[in-house]
Amino acid sequence: xxKVTRERRTPLxxxxxxxxxxxxxxxxxxxxxxxxxxxxPVALLGRDTxxxxxxxxxxxxxxxxxxxxxxxxxxxRISTFTVLLTFAVILPTALWVNTxxxxxxxxxxTATMLPYVVPPIALVVGAGxxxxxxxxxxxxxxxxxxxxxxxxxxxxxxxxxxxxxxxIDLRTLIEASRSLxxxxxxxxxxxxxxxxxxxxxxATFLTITVVLGEFTIASLLLKPTLPxxxxxxQGRNPQGALGLAVILxxxxxxxxxxxxxxxxxxxxxxxxxIGAIT
Amino acid sequence: xxxxxxxxxxxxxxxxGATVALxxxxxxxxxxxxxxLLGPSGCGKTTALRIAAGFERPDSGKVLVGDVDIxxxxxxLRRMGMVFQSYSLFPHLSVIDxxxxxxxxxxxxxxxxxxxxxxxxxxxxxxxxxxRYPHQLSGGQQxxxxxxxxxxxxxxxxxxxxxxxxxxxxxxxxxxxxxxxLTTRLGTTTIFVTHDQxxxxxxxxxxxxxxxxxxxxxxxxxxxYDSPASDFVxxxxxxxxxxxxxxxxxLVRPEQVVLGPATSSGTGATVQSATFHGSIMRYIVQLDxxxxxxxxxxxxxxxAFTAGxxxxxxxxxxxxxxxxxxxxxxxx
Numbered sequence: 001x002x003k004v005t006r007e008r009r010t011p012l013x014x015x016x017x018x019x020x021x022x023x024x025x026x027x028x029x030x031x032x033x034x035x036x037x038x039x040x041p042v043a044l045l046g047r048d049t050x051x052x053x054x055x056x057x058x059x060x061x062x063x064x065x066x067x068x069x070x071x072x073x074x075x076x077r078i079s080t081f082t083v084l085l086t087f088a089v090i091l092p093t094a095l096w097v098n099t100x101x102x103x104x105x106x107x108x109x110t111a112t113m114l115p116y117v118v119p120p121i122a123l124v125v126g127a128g129x130x131x132x133x134x135x136x137x138x139x140x141x142x143x144x145x146x147x148x149x150x151x152x153x154x155x156x157x158x159x160x161x162x163x164x165x166x167x168i169d170l171r172t173l174i175e176a177s178r179s180l181x182x183x184x185x186x187x188x189x190x191x192x193x194x195x196x197x198x199x200x201x202x203a204t205f206l207t208i209t210v211v212l213g214e215f216t217i218a219s220l221l222l223k224p225t226l227p228x229x230x231x232x233x234q235g236r237n238p239q240g241a242l243g244l245a246v247i248l249x250x251x252x253x254x255x256x257x258x259x260x261x262x263x264x265x266x267x268x269x270x271x272x273x274i275g276a277i278t
Numbered sequence: 279x280x281x282x283x284x285x286x287x288x289x290x291x292x293x294x295g296a297t298v299a300l301x302x303x304x305x306x307x308x309x310x311x312x313x314x315l316l317g318p319s320g321c322g323k324t325t326a327l328r329i330a331a332g333f334e335r336p337d338s339g340k341v342l343v344g345d346v347d348i349x350x351x352x353x354x355l356r357r358m359g360m361v362f363q364s365y366s367l368f369p370h371l372s373v374i375d376x377x378x379x380x381x382x383x384x385x386x387x388x389x390x391x392x393x394x395x396x397x398x399x400x401x402x403x404x405x406x407x408x409x410r411y412p413h414q415l416s417g418g419q420q421x422x423x424x425x426x427x428x429x430x431x432x433x434x435x436x437x438x439x440x441x442x443x444x445x446x447x448x449x450x451x452x453x454x455x456x457x458x459x460l461t462t463r464l465g466t467t468t469i470f471v472t473h474d475q476x477x478x479x480x481x482x483x484x485x486x487x488x489x490x491x492x493x494x495x496x497x498x499x500x501x502x503y504d505s506p507a508s509d510f511v512x513x514x515x516x517x518x519x520x521x522x523x524x525x526x527x528x529l530v531r532p533e534q535v536v537l538g539p540a541t542s543s544g545t546g547a548t549v550q551s552a553t554f555h556g557s558i559m560r561y562i563v564q565l566d567x568x569x570x571x572x573x574x575x576x577x578x579x580x581x582a583f584t585a586g587x588x589x590x591x592x593x594x595x596x597x598x599x600x601x602x603x604x605x606x607x608x609x610x
Contacts, residue, residue: 169364175333176366176424178353180380180431190379194370 029249036243058239059247065237071229074142078225079211082149083204086157089150090203094161095192098170112158115151120216123148128221139221148217149210156206160259164199165192202259209252209259282309283343283434283467285330290339292325299325301491303339307435308484312461312468316478317488318514323471326488327437330469332356343434354383359428359466363440365420367412373399373423374408380431391430398426401460418449425457429464436461436468442477454481475515479503487511519571521593530593535573537561537589544590547571549583559583563591 034045039053062068090112097105115123127148131138138144150157173195177187193200211225218225226248234241290303300322307313315323328334330341332353341349348356359380367376374395381391399405402422412420421441428436438457442450458481461468472478478485479499487494487502487510495507506512512529519530540546547563550570559582561573571591583589 168369169366172362172364172366173368175331175353176360176362176368177379178333179331179356179358179360179437180427181354181357181383182379183352183354186383191368195368197370 029246032242033246036239036246056243058237059243060240061237062233062240062244065233065240067224067229067233071224071226074224075212075226078143078145078149079208081143081146082153082211083207085146085150086153086203086207087200090154090157091161094158094165095170095188098162098165099174108158109162112154115154120148120152120214121220123151124217124220142223144221145218145223145225148221149207149214152214152217153207153210156210157203160202160206161196161199164196164202167199168195205255205259209255212248212252282465284309285435285467285469286340286342287326287330288340288342290326290329290336290341292322292329292334292336298491300329300336303491303493305486305493305496307467307469309467310465311483312458312470312481314470314472314478314482314485315488316472316475316485316515317494318473321488322491323473323488324439327439327469327471330435331358331360331437357431357434358437359431359433359435360437360439361421361424361428361441363443365412365417365424365444367415367420367423367427369412371411372408373404373410373412373415376412376423377427377430380427384431395426395430398430399423401463402426402456416449417445418453421445421453422456425453425460429460429466433466436466438468438470440472441470442472443474450477457481479515485515487515489514517572517574521571522569530571532560532572532574534594535563535571536592536594537563537573537575537583538592540588540590545592547589547591549585549587549589551585552583554582563589565591 031045034040034050035042036058037054037056038045038049039055039057040049093108097108128139131144170192173191174184174187177191178184182190213227214225215227215231218228219231226244230241230244230248285307287303287305290300291298292300292303303322303326305313305326315326317323325334329336332348332351336349339349340347343356367373368379371379374392377395377399378391381394386394396405396408399408402425404419404422404426407415407419412423415423421444424441441457442454445453454477457468457470460466470478470481479502482499484496485499485502486496489510495502495511497505497507502511502515506515509529512518517532519532519535521528521530537547537549538544546566550562550564553560554577557577559575559577561575561583563571563573565571573591
């Protein structure tokens with residue numbers, strides 16, 4: 001069969017915008033990387049010194065700093081608990097909306113958007129004021145960040161999980177499983193969760209991305225997380241701090257793309273299944 | 279594997295908001311029989327099935343398996359195998375894992391559950407596809423796996439919710455015959471929900487015709503067709519002509535309308551359309567008094583009438599002597 005579709009070429013103006021945008025974001029990161037990984041005085045960082053004295057010394061110094069590891073571990077622990085809290089609260093909500101309460105969908109979606117419109121400072125001042133009187137130990141614990149971060153990540157996590165649940169025939173799968181003798185918890189763990197694996201991974205990555213990048217709340221609540229450590233260590237070891245920033249930026253970007261790819265693959269899989277059906 | 283279980287609905291009423299889905303619904307499905315719930319969309323047939331499965335709670339009334347009231351029993355403890363309209367296989371599990379799923383839930387030993395699943399897959403002729411995943415199967419194959427999966431748990435009652443409606447015509451007939459032969463062979467009490475009357479008449483031991491949440495008639499397929507208890511059943515099951523004779527209106531099946539070559543003494547009509555369906559011819563004829571009738575005749579080569587032909591029309595009332603007396607449609 002002759003090929004009838006003509007290949008569309010991307011117009012020049014589009015390329016111009018793509019290149020300009022890429023440079024706009026990439027050049028500062030490149031500058032950061034050069035500052036972090038080259039032992040060259042800032043005033044001499046130019047074209048002539050592009051390949052001179054690249055080193056990981058600043059980063060190694062930072063890794064050897066006794067305050068670094070506790071900050072990293074704290075952020076990783078908080079990431080883990082935030083992911084768990086998200087799955088404990090947001091997943092049942094998304095399941096509830098998709099099986100029994102479709103009429104509340106728009107209400108829940110609006111509620112999950114609230115972190116966009118409520119600034120973190122308002123969240124901390126409001127919630128902090130309430131907690132300080134009611135449960136003072138709560139704000140003293142490092143883990144008090146977990147619910148704040150779960151709320152901050154909610155716009156991303158809810159949508160990701162909701163998309164995952166909507167891509168499968170949830171009600172029929174649940175009913176089929178129940179009719180075969182599976183209780184609701186077993187149905188959840190044996191049928192529902194395995195079929196939204198890509199959405200779960202996406203939500204996990206997005207939550208970690210939010211936790212690793214959050215500064216305001218940790219700073220206001222005086223919790224020594226990794227972003228705070230990086231900010232404070234800039235004075236002592238600016239190269240190490242910026243080096244770590246570059247690595248974190250790369251890591252979170254990778255996680256973000258991984259989440260996006262997984263989501264696309266999930267959609268493609270559901271299309272394949274639907275295709276086989278029709 | 280022969281579970282002879284009776285399922286009864288006793289005065290079931292169910293509403294969704296202002297809509298009454300079932301009103302005082304009474305039905306007894308006898309042990310081992312295949313009962314079809316037949317009716318138009320919104321008549322309550324799927325609601326009745328879902329109440330039997332435990333996915334809906336009735337507002338009032340009882341569901342009994344044998345003598346045991348299961349109205350309040352959760353769905354997963356009811357032992358009801360169910361096959362759905364949309365393919366409900368678990369996408370992340372292979373065919374064999376789908377079929378053994380219910381047995382795993384019952385904590386049956388792995389080798390026993392595999393043997394039972396293989397037996398069932400052999401019965402639906404899919405024992406060669408055990409390692410495949412649902413997206414690698416055709417629609418017909420998926421429904422047969424779903425059937426095997428539902429039957430492997432040896433359910434008290436098998437519930438089939440329009441399982442054929444997503445399949446194309448040829449596969450539909452194959453799967454329908456397979457359902458019939460399997461349920462007969464295993465002696466499983468079965469409720470089959472459909473809006474397709476041909477399907478209902480072809481597969482059932484008995485048919486329950488429903489309309490607006492109430493039972494219109496329960497009976498064997500031939501009785502439903504030949505002796506409809508109400509005007510609704512007469513017009514919903516099979517095709518029907520309304521024929522005015524003097525001051526009487528009577529209901530006549532198209533196959534009772536007999537066409538013959540035009541004579542000067544017969545009831546004259548003109549063939550408006552003639553369509554060939556292989557073994558039968560379908561005609562639409564207009565009587566000289568203006569009435570339109572549908573007619574069906576066995577196809578005999580060289581005897582078909584073409585559109586525009588003048589014909590004589592007669593009605594073979596003899597074949598419906600019994601039904602005429604019970605027609606709700608015979609009105610003064």
